[in-house]
Amino acid sequence: MLTAARSLEEKLVAARTASRALATASTAEKDAGLLAIARAVEGGASRILPANELDLANGRENGLSVGLQDRLRLDEARLAGLATAVRDIVALPDPVGGVVRGSNLPNGLKLSQVRVPFGVVGAIYEARPNVTIDIAALGLKSGNAVVLRGGSAAENTNRVLVELLQEALASTGLPADAVQTIDEFGRTGAAELMQARGFVDVLIPRGSAQLIEAVVSESTVPVIETGAGIVHMFLDQGADEQMAVDLALNAKVHRPSVCNALETLLVDARDAERLLPPVLAAMREQGVTIHADDRARAIFADSVPATDEDFATEHMSLDLSVAVVDDLDAALEHIRRFSTHHTESIVTNDIARAERFLAEADSAVVMVNASTRFTDGGEFGFGAEVGISTQKLHARGPMGLPELTSTKWIVRGAGQVRG
Amino acid sequence: MLTAARSLEEKLVAARTASRALATASTAEKDAGLLAIARAVEGGASRILPANELDLANGRENGLSVGLQDRLRLDEARLAGLATAVRDIVALPDPVGGVVRGSNLPNGLKLSQVRVPFGVVGAIYEARPNVTIDIAALGLKSGNAVVLRGGSAAENTNRVLVELLQEALASTGLPADAVQTIDEFGRTGAAELMQARGFVDVLIPRGSAQLIEAVVSESTVPVIETGAGIVHMFLDQGADEQMAVDLALNAKVHRPSVCNALETLLVDARDAERLLPPVLAAMREQGVTIHADDRARAIFADSVPATDEDFATEHMSLDLSVAVVDDLDAALEHIRRFSTHHTESIVTNDIARAERFLAEADSAVVMVNASTRFTDGGEFGFGAEVGISTQKLHARGPMGLPELTSTKWIVRGAGQVRG
Numbered sequence: 136m137l138t139a140a141r142s143l144e145e146k147l148v149a150a151r152t153a154s155r156a157l158a159t160a161s162t163a164e165k166d167a168g169l170l171a172i173a174r175a176v177e178g179g180a181s182r183i184l185p186a187n188e189l190d191l192a193n194g195r196e197n198g199l200s201v202g203l204q205d206r207l208r209l210d211e212a213r214l215a216g217l218a219t220a221v222r223d224i225v226a227l228p229d230p231v232g233g234v235v236r237g238s239n240l241p242n243g244l245k246l247s248q249v250r251v252p253f254g255v256v257g258a259i260y261e262a263r264p265n266v267t268i269d270i271a272a273l274g275l276k277s278g279n280a281v282v283l284r285g286g287s288a289a290e291n292t293n294r295v296l297v298e299l300l301q302e303a304l305a306s307t308g309l310p311a312d313a314v315q316t317i318d319e320f321g322r323t324g325a326a327e328l329m330q331a332r333g334f335v336d337v338l339i340p341r342g343s344a345q346l347i348e349a350v351v352s353e354s355t356v357p358v359i360e361t362g363a364g365i366v367h368m369f370l371d372q373g374a375d376e377q378m379a380v381d382l383a384l385n386a387k388v389h390r391p392s393v394c395n396a397l398e399t400l401l402v403d404a405r406d407a408e409r410l411l412p413p414v415l416a417a418m419r420e421q422g423v424t425i426h427a428d429d430r431a432r433a434i435f436a437d438s439v440p441a442t443d444e445d446f447a448t449e450h451m452s453l454d455l456s457v458a459v460v461d462d463l464d465a466a467l468e469h470i471r472r473f474s475t476h477h478t479e480s481i482v483t484n485d486i487a488r489a490e491r492f493l494a495e496a497d498s499a500v501v502m503v504n505a506s507t508r509f510t511d512g513g514e515f516g517f518g519a520e521v522g523i524s525t526q527k528l529h530a531r532g533p534m535g536l537p538e539l540t541s542t543k544w545i546v547r548g549a550g551q552v553r554g
Numbered sequence: 555m556l557t558a559a560r561s562l563e564e565k566l567v568a569a570r571t572a573s574r575a576l577a578t579a580s581t582a583e584k585d586a587g588l589l590a591i592a593r594a595v596e597g598g599a600s601r602i603l604p605a606n607e608l609d610l611a612n613g614r615e616n617g618l619s620v621g622l623q624d625r626l627r628l629d630e631a632r633l634a635g636l637a638t639a640v641r642d643i644v645a646l647p648d649p650v651g652g653v654v655r656g657s658n659l660p661n662g663l664k665l666s667q668v669r670v671p672f673g674v675v676g677a678i679y680e681a682r683p684n685v686t687i688d689i690a691a692l693g694l695k696s697g698n699a700v701v702l703r704g705g706s707a708a709e710n711t712n713r714v715l716v717e718l719l720q721e722a723l724a725s726t727g728l729p730a731d732a733v734q735t736i737d738e739f740g741r742t743g744a745a746e747l748m749q750a751r752g753f754v755d756v757l758i759p760r761g762s763a764q765l766i767e768a769v770v771s772e773s774t775v776p777v778i779e780t781g782a783g784i785v786h787m788f789l790d791q792g793a794d795e796q797m798a799v800d801l802a803l804n805a806k807v808h809r810p811s812v813c814n815a816l817e818t819l820l821v822d823a824r825d826a827e828r829l830l831p832p833v834l835a836a837m838r839e840q841g842v843t844i845h846a847d848d849r850a851r852a853i854f855a856d857s858v859p860a861t862d863e864d865f866a867t868e869h870m871s872l873d874l875s876v877a878v879v880d881d882l883d884a885a886l887e888h889i890r891r892f893s894t895h896h897t898e899s900i901v902t903n904d905i906a907r908a909e910r911f912l913a914e915a916d917s918a919v920v921m922v923n924a925s926t927r928f929t930d931g932g933e934f935g936f937g938a939e940v941g942i943s944t945q946k947l948h949a950r951g952p953m954g955l956p957e958l959t960s961t962k963w964i965v966r967g968a969g970q971v972r973g
Contacts, residue, residue, distance in 0.1 A: 155914070155916075158913075158914075158916075159913050159914065238935060240928075240934075240935065244924055244928060246934060246935075251916075253946050254916070254946070332770070336946050337946065337947055351751070351774060352774050355770060355771050357776070357777075357945060357946075357947040358776075359947070375969075378969040381969060381971050382969065382971060384971075385971035385972055389971075389972055480965075494577075494578055495574070495577075495578065497574075497577075497670075497673070498962070499962065499963060500962070500963040500964075500965060501962060501963070501965070502964075502966075502967060503965070503966050503967060504966070504967040504968055504969050504970075505663055505965050505966070505967030505969075505970050506967075506970065506971045506972050508971070508972040509659075509663060509965060509967075509970070509972060510963075510965075514659070514972070515659075515665060515963075516657060516659065516665075526776060527672050527673070527755050527756065527960035528755075528756055528776040528778075528947060528948045528960070529947045529948040531960050531961050531962065531963075532667075532962070532963045533963075541946035541950050542950050542951075543916075543917070543918065543919070543920060543950065543951070544918060544919040544920070544929075544934075544950075544951045544952075545912055545919075545920055545921075546899075546919060546920070546924050546928060546929075547921075547922050547923070547924070548921065548922060548923040548924030548925075548928075549923055550794075550797040550800060550801065550923055550924075551923075551924050551925065551928070552800050552801060552803075552804035552808075552925045552927075553804055553808055553925050553927040553933070
């Protein structure tokens with residue numbers, strides 16, 4: 136119980152101090168720490184699961200939703216999965232020290248921009264103990280100390296997980312203080328974390344849209360926003376029917392509860408009668424409820440009327456909003472109005488309209504003839520995903536380990552002065 | 555007077571709409587706009603200078619400091635200089651469309667990450683009409699609309715400059731709304747700009763430390779912090795005497811009023827008696843006031859006692875704080891305590907200590923054997939400088955045109971679905 140009697144500020148100072156050791160730790164040292172973490176998670180069931188049972192019992196008592204209870208639950212299989220994910224991070228390249236660019240200046244100065252850890256990364260999330268391991272492991276590999284606020288629903292689980300993480304770090308000679316939980320300080324602690332400029336370099340909220348909005352609004356520490364996905368697919372005039380069915384169906388039903396799942400299907404009016412019936416019939420076969428605007432309902436009656444509220448909602452369920460639009464311009468206008476700037480895809484055979492869509496749809500990921508489900512750090516080849524950024528600053532789209540780093544400019548001279 | 559009767563929200567909406575046209579404008583179209591701006595600034599003296607006179611008269615009446623009056627003043631020569639700076643931006647490469655990275659995924663998807671404009675860039679600054687032209691021109695080249703809050707002291711000058719900018723844009727077929735001023739809404743307008751999420755993609759404050767602190771604290775729009783420079787140089791044991799004199803002197807006196815000028819000189823105690831007298835004598839010859847700690851004063855009496863306040867102050871004048879430290883560790887500790895994370899330099903012949911300093915000094919730019927005055931976008935070869943970021947998110951150190959862009963992921967498929 137390293138952390139028993141510490142104040143929040145003491146914990147932040149300790150994290151900052153630990154971050155300095157991590158910043159200069161070698162890849163081998165960090166990887167040894169990760170392997171120790173994997174072993175601790177795998178072998179820690181006897182300590183982790185009783186704490187998790189306690190949180191689950193509290194959750195049932197406090198009316199935690201079934202979905203959140205499922206996210207909160209850990210078991211042997213899930214612990215093994217977490218350990219595997221940590222080992223996967225060992226195999227990834229260390230972003231720290233990577234040279235982004237460089238040059239020799241005319242006066243002989245040697246200039247290079249190299250990746251360095253942020254320092255201390257804060258994370259605010261809800262009822263997902265897997266995030267505790269995930270962020271700690273990604274933070275360690277990228278040389279960052281982490282300060283975690285995991286929410287009261289998982290407080291007992293997270294406390295045990297952080298103890299295990301700290302023990303694992305210490306066992307390999309890394310500073311235990313590189314992982315801190317501030318759950319014991321409750322909402323006050325979260326509020327202080329958001330104002331901890333100088334102690335915390337960047338804050339990553341993970342969870343509901345409300346949580347993210349609250350962090351963005353209240354925080355004076357820079358925030359990386361990982362947002363919701365009201366994801367659109369536009370079936371262009373002349374789109375291939377089979378491709379439209381395959382892509383829309385995959386985007387909607389492959390995993391409806393995640394942020395890259397399709398929420399709204401738009402179709403060009405001139406081909407709506409050709410494309411909508413097969414696409415929506417396939418959706419209905421998979422149990423999808425169709426929320427259709429008037430023009431779409433006129434073509435496909437097995438649907439319920441769509442409201443603006445539908446088009447503005449990330450259902451994360453087997454619900455699909457459908458609208459018929461006049462043309463590409465109208466599709467782009469609809470996307471501008473309702474998009475959360477996550478992922479948009481066009482299904483088309485027309486090269487000019489494809490290029491216009493890619494240029495004008497203002498989202499983190501824009502696609503031609505591909506399922507929106509591909510917006511994913513793993514699919515992009517990053518190996519691990521910190522989240523999917525829907526903001527424009529620092530990182531946009533799937534974030535891998537390099538997105539957990541900053542850079543520093545290094546200037547090597549031999550006595551040069553400015554004339 | 556395109557903007558006479560518009561509300562703040564109408565202006566922000568107009569900027570957002572204009573940003574869409576700018577985002578897809580060709581480099582040639584944007585460069586034509588820049589050349590029109592250069593001509594308008596050059597030929598606009600008869601409209602600009604009377605408005606500037608009015609602001610200067612108000613400033614004198616309201617007790618504006620002599621320094622700020624000088625920053626506020628425009629004349630024919632300064633207008634010509636501004637026009638030249640705009641023409642220099644024409645010659646720079648357009649960052650938009652640049653491919654940052656890309657790959658073909660195993661399933662045949664073609665992935666590329668390309669630079670795109672932020673969209674709408676907000677700027678909050680004080681009494682510097684040159685920033686109005688500067689930010690508008692940098693914004694245009696990088697495809698961004700700009701919303702400017704230039705402060706009441708320069709309100710009349712900025713109003714005329716923005717009119718000229720809008721006329722110049724319109725004359726080449728670009729949207730006049732791509733440049734907006736919100737000065738007429740006063741402090742309320744600035745406060746609303748800081749909360750204009752969804753309208754403004756990034757906010758850049760330029761000015762005093764207080765201004766920047768206020769923007770960082772109040773803003774819910776992401777902010778790029780361009781901060782103050784409490785810049786350190788450490789004279790290591792065994793440093794070359796002549797190099798120490800040359801580098802410290804250049805860093806301090808070449809242009810004392812800018813952020814990359816030296817504020818604090820640290821020296822290893824074991825060589826303080828050898829190095830301090832020649833370095834500080836050269837400083838005194840140039841009129842520098844030496845604020846020395848006790849150990850430095852014991853060696854160099856022609857000085858005043860330094861306080862912690864001195865070490866925490868960006869003088870921006872011919873004042874230098876000096877401290878004798880036990881060793882490199884003590885130097886790094888002093889830097890950690892007082893640095894604003896801008897630039898630090900070590901003068902040394904020892905390769906191990908050089909590498910430690912570069913690795914452990916946690917600032918935007920770290921140097922070996924070079925004058926801190928080289929922390930500058932122009933010196934780094936960027937051609938133009940948006941500012942020097944002292945934060946770790948998005949951009950760190952001198953920012954050029956690419957730092958005014960975000961990225962977007964483009965995925966080109968042929969019907970791929972996720973299995």
